[in-house]
Amino acid sequence: MMSSLKNKKAIITGGSRGLGKATAFAFAKAGVDVAITGRKESVLKATVSELETFGVKAIYAVFDVGNYEEVKSNIKTIIDSLGGVDILVNNAGIGSFGSFMDMPVEQWTQIIQTNLMGMYYVTKEVLPHLIAKNEGDIINVSSTAGLTGNATTSAYSASKFAVIGMSEALMKEVRKNNIRVVTLTPSTIESDMSIEAGIATKGSEDSVLQPDDFAELIVAGLNLPRRAMLKSAALWSTNP
Numbered sequence: 001m002m003s004s005l006k007n008k009k010a011i012i013t014g015g016s017r018g019l020g021k022a023t024a025f026a027f028a029k030a031g032v033d034v035a036i037t038g039r040k041e042s043v044l045k046a047t048v049s050e051l052e053t054f055g056v057k058a059i060y061a062v063f064d065v066g067n068y069e070e071v072k073s074n075i076k077t078i079i080d081s082l083g084g085v086d087i088l089v090n091n092a093g094i095g096s097f098g099s100f101m102d103m104p105v106e107q108w109t110q111i112i113q114t115n116l117m118g119m120y121y122v123t124k125e126v127l128p129h130l131i132a133k134n135e136g137d138i139i140n141v142s143s144t145a146g147l148t149g150n151a152t153t154s155a156y157s158a159s160k161f162a163v164i165g166m167s168e169a170l171m172k173e174v175r176k177n178n179i180r181v182v183t184l185t186p187s188t189i190e191s192d193m194s195i196e197a198g199i200a201t202k203g204s205e206d207s208v209l210q211p212d213d214f215a216e217l218i219v220a221g222l223n224l225p226r227r228a229m230l231k232s233a234a235l236w237s238t239n240p
């Protein structure tokens with residue numbers, strides 16, 4: 001059966017690697033034109049070259065999601081270049097951990113600025129386009145750390161708890177506009193972030209969730225008939 005996603009246009013923040021890259025691949029395989037964003041141009045360029053092999057349009061933009069001026073100009077350029085937007089995956093994020101007292105104020109602030117304010121800025125610039133079409137999908141990536149706090153996660157959990165509140169509120173606001181807002185709270189998935197945090201090791205596909213599992217969940221949600229919406233989902237490993 002031909003995927004209902006074919007010829008849609010998607011923006012994936014933090015699409016250069018990890019969960020965002022896997023999502024970009026799943027979208028490209030389904031015939032979706034994709035724009036990926038991040039701060040490191042060389043990594044974005046390499047990912048775009050791989051995405052182009054699926055025969056879709058693939059572009060990238062280099063900007064910090066935590067900088068509203070950069071977000072405004074780059075989202076406009078992306079949407080002009082794609083010729084519209086149907087799907088936004090708010091995935092860019094940083095996972096920095098440390099005790100409440102040891103973490104410098106600047107680092108704590110940067111986590112909130114990236115994970116929460118970045119999501120707000122990008123959504124604010126994309127949403128008018130979805131409202132104008134009376135159709136769209138927004139996938140917001142929180143975390144299990146957005147459901148429960150732990151020692152060393154004060155900033156990360158604060159940002160991810162806030163993402164859930166913002167995402168649920170937005171969902172209730174724009175459901176009437178035929179815009180589905182999904183809040184995801186995945187557990188540990190093997191990526192640079194989880195490996196650097198010491199909660200996953202490279203090559204642990206037998207025991208740890210993989211970015212492709214996350215991407216598959218997103219595609220499944222998007223493939224639901226438009227009358228149905230995956231409101232939220234917690235992706236867990238079968239390995240306790």
Ligand SMILES: NC(=O)c1ccc[n+]([C@@H]2O[C@H](COP(=O)([O-])OP(=O)(O)OC[C@H]3O[C@@H](n4cnc5c(N)ncnc54)[C@H](OP(=O)(O)O)[C@@H]3O)[C@@H](O)[C@H]2O)c1
Binds near residue numbers: 013141
């Ligand atoms: N991996 C897990 O276990 C896990 C579990 C639950 C939730 N999550 C969430 O899933 C999302 C993706 O995580 P991941 O594991 O794939 O992380 P990752 O491998 O570290 O990738 C993060 C992505 O976000 C981009 N990014 C980071 N800061 C940015 C900024 N200020 N502006 C623009 N782009 C930025 C990165 O690109 P540049 O470095 O080029 O900027 C990269 O593409 C995050 O929101 C994370 O909190 C992850």
